[in-house]
Amino acid sequence: MTGAEAADKVRRRIDALWRIEGARIVAVLARATGDVGLAEDLAQEAVADALAQWPESGIPRNPGAWLTTVAKRKAIDGWRRAARLDERYRDIARGLQDEDAVAWEPLDDDVLRLVFSACHSVLSREAQVALTLRIVGSLTTEEIARLFLVPVATIQQRIVRAKKTLAAARVPFEVPEPNEWGERLGAVLGVVYLMFTEGYAATSGDRWIRPDLANEALRIGRILAGLVPREPEAHALVALMEFQASRFAARTRPDGTPVLLADQDRSRWDRAQIRRGEAALARADALGRGRNSYALQAAIAQCHALAASVDETDWAGIVLLYEALGRIAPSPVVELNRAVAVSMATGPATALAIVDRLGSDGALRGSHLLPSVRGELLARLGRREEARAEFTVAAALARNDRERAVLEGKAAEA
Amino acid sequence: MKYMFIMRSTAEALEAAKEIPFEEMINKMGAYNESLIKAGVMLGGDGLADVSEDANFVVDFSGEPPVVTDGPYGETHELFNGFWIIQVSSKEEAVEWASRCPLGPGAKLEVRRITEEADFADFADNEYIQKESEWRKQEADLNSENG
Numbered sequence: 001m002t003g004a005e006a007a008d009k010v011r012r013r014i015d016a017l018w019r020i021e022g023a024r025i026v027a028v029l030a031r032a033t034g035d036v037g038l039a040e041d042l043a044q045e046a047v048a049d050a051l052a053q054w055p056e057s058g059i060p061r062n063p064g065a066w067l068t069t070v071a072k073r074k075a076i077d078g079w080r081r082a083a084r085l086d087e088r089y090r091d092i093a094r095g096l097q098d099e100d101a102v103a104w105e106p107l108d109d110d111v112l113r114l115v116f117s118a119c120h121s122v123l124s125r126e127a128q129v130a131l132t133l134r135i136v137g138s139l140t141t142e143e144i145a146r147l148f149l150v151p152v153a154t155i156q157q158r159i160v161r162a163k164k165t166l167a168a169a170r171v172p173f174e175v176p177e178p179n180e181w182g183e184r185l186g187a188v189l190g191v192v193y194l195m196f197t198e199g200y201a202a203t204s205g206d207r208w209i210r211p212d213l214a215n216e217a218l219r220i221g222r223i224l225a226g227l228v229p230r231e232p233e234a235h236a237l238v239a240l241m242e243f244q245a246s247r248f249a250a251r252t253r254p255d256g257t258p259v260l261l262a263d264q265d266r267s268r269w270d271r272a273q274i275r276r277g278e279a280a281l282a283r284a285d286a287l288g289r290g291r292n293s294y295a296l297q298a299a300i301a302q303c304h305a306l307a308a309s310v311d312e313t314d315w316a317g318i319v320l321l322y323e324a325l326g327r328i329a330p331s332p333v334v335e336l337n338r339a340v341a342v343s344m345a346t347g348p349a350t351a352l353a354i355v356d357r358l359g360s361d362g363a364l365r366g367s368h369l370l371p372s373v374r375g376e377l378l379a380r381l382g383r384r385e386e387a388r389a390e391f392t393v394a395a396a397l398a399r400n401d402r403e404r405a406v407l408e409g410k411a412a413e414a
Numbered sequence: 415m416k417y418m419f420i421m422r423s424t425a426e427a428l429e430a431a432k433e434i435p436f437e438e439m440i441n442k443m444g445a446y447n448e449s450l451i452k453a454g455v456m457l458g459g460d461g462l463a464d465v466s467e468d469a470n471f472v473v474d475f476s477g478e479p480p481v482v483t484d485g486p487y488g489e490t491h492e493l494f495n496g497f498w499i500i501q502v503s504s505k506e507e508a509v510e511w512a513s514r515c516p517l518g519p520g521a522k523l524e525v526r527r528i529t530e531e532a533d534f535a536d537f538a539d540n541e542y543i544q545k546e547s548e549w550r551k552q553e554a555d556l557n558s559e560n561g
Contacts, residue, residue, distance in 0.1 A: 016506035020453060108452075215501070222454030249531055268531065272458065272499075 003055070010054045014047060015140060021064040022138030027110035029071050030173050036117045037163025038075070040135055046071040111136075112227045113173050119188040122169040127162035128191045134159050137220050147213040185228065189237050189294065192221050196241050211248050218245055225280070235284035236295035242277030243301035246270040258402050262310045274305045293329040296321050315345035332363035336373055348380040368397035372407055379414050388414040416457065416501050416528040417508045419515065422492040427520025442516040450500060450511065459498035492522065499528065
């Protein structure tokens with residue numbers, strides 16, 4: 001093996017190790033330094049050392065402990081140079097003295113603190129997503145850039161800025177107080193779900209789904225559910241993502257065009273994944289605190305997942321679930337989805353009345369969703385001219401290229 | 415990428431394992447499973463009952479018709495006694511997880527990538543691939559009746 005091959009092998013091994021241990025390493029360092037951004041910088045410097053040394057020295061028996069120790073030494077060296085022999089330095093120095101192979105094992109709470117920092121409200125949504133993938137999902141900057149189809153430098157900047165913002169706002173490395181817990185956990189789940197939906201139905205670009213991004217979101221969701229096992233919302237979010245991801249194989253044609261739910265080959269839905277979704281929803285329900293918004297959405301997805309065809313779907317049940325969802329999390333999109341379910345349960349005329357009410361409220365203005373549903377309903381009522389006009393409007397408003405093509409096709413067929 | 419970790423042990427290793435307190439073994443395996451679950455990579459897995467149990471059997475396809483026997487289980491004298499299914503981003507990550515499995519001498523993990531539909535893309539029109547698809551659909555119908 002050449003030197004370059006050996007170095008490449010070590011690099012790939014480190015990437016794999018980082019994915020498994022990265023969040024925990026950063027969490028330990030953040031606990032020691034109180035600064036998530038600094039912790040991540042130190043960890044990266046340690047990784048750079050490993051890349052330089054391991055091809056020669058071989059990979060240590062406990063690589064995670066090695067990286068953590070090296071990073072901590074770097075922190076101490078840094079402070080020594082800066083002559084900042086303060087309280088934090090003494091704490092780390094103490095920590096280093098009783099270092100052994102497993103002493104670096106962090107508490108789950110530290111990883112949880114990391115999650116809350118990455119999803120803190122001082123950060124923009126974009127920054128929250130990038131930082132969460134970076135320090136909780138332990139992805140490399142290159143991997144994140146690939147997931148979002150943007151240049152590596154863009155993600156780098158986003159992460160550097162996010163770390164600076166956390167430091168500037170003096171965000172403490174802590175889990176939220178009980179009075180803030182619900183809201184802050186909601187924000188974390190929101191970041192994970194945003195990540196998932198961007199992978200599940202990309203809002204822009206030439207690809208309709210990015211399964212890799214959605215799978216990363218699902219993995220982070222499972223990690224989160226493991227960190228807060230008593231939170232039904234976390235399990236419900238995992239359930240929702242499992243159900244939706246179970247349809248990936250059926251959602252696109254080989255050329256990348258989207259296939260809508262009604263036309264999907266249900267034999268291609270991932271049954272094992274559907275069962276995992278059911279298990280996660282059962283875990284949420286077992287906590288006995290009622291169904292939250294994610295649980296209701298998961299229950300709707302479950303109705304679809306278990307139906308052999310569109311006609312055999314429990315549409316009446318779905319209408320009830322949307323009604324409940326509309327009460328606890330009212331939104332025009334939920335109302336529009338309820339209208340679609342109503343059209344299947346009772347017929348297009350009743351549904352059209354709901355959609356028209358939404359339209360006159362001015363809700364969803366500028367979105368392709370309303371005209372595309374309206375187009376479907378009109379087509380089913382035989383009002384073809386009007387349907388064609390709606391599909392044309394919808395196509396003009398769609399931001400995803402693949403979605404636009406589907407709507408244009410419908411306009412032509414109507 | 416999805417992988418199956420197939421746990422195999424020689425009969426001697428399984429005998430030797432009986433010397434270890436069962437609770438200690440459960441704790442070790444439990445900790446390993448928990449680490450997979452907490453990392454969000456575990457998709458499934460199960461242990462298989464001891465081969466000495468009457469409920470087990472082997473179907474030998476050497477002849478026509480196939481013969482149902484009570485063993486032996488495999489030519490290698492290694493017994494397949496449990497499995498995991500995990501989802502990871504690379505072969506290296508699978509190696510990392512597999513190496514952490516708390517098994518001892520005489521045991522092996524056979525690690526196999528699970529095929530995806532893309533692996534059969536060239537055979538989409540094949541009669542048997544279509545049948546497989548049909549079978550999965552029937553399973554879906556069954557699930558919907560039960561669900």
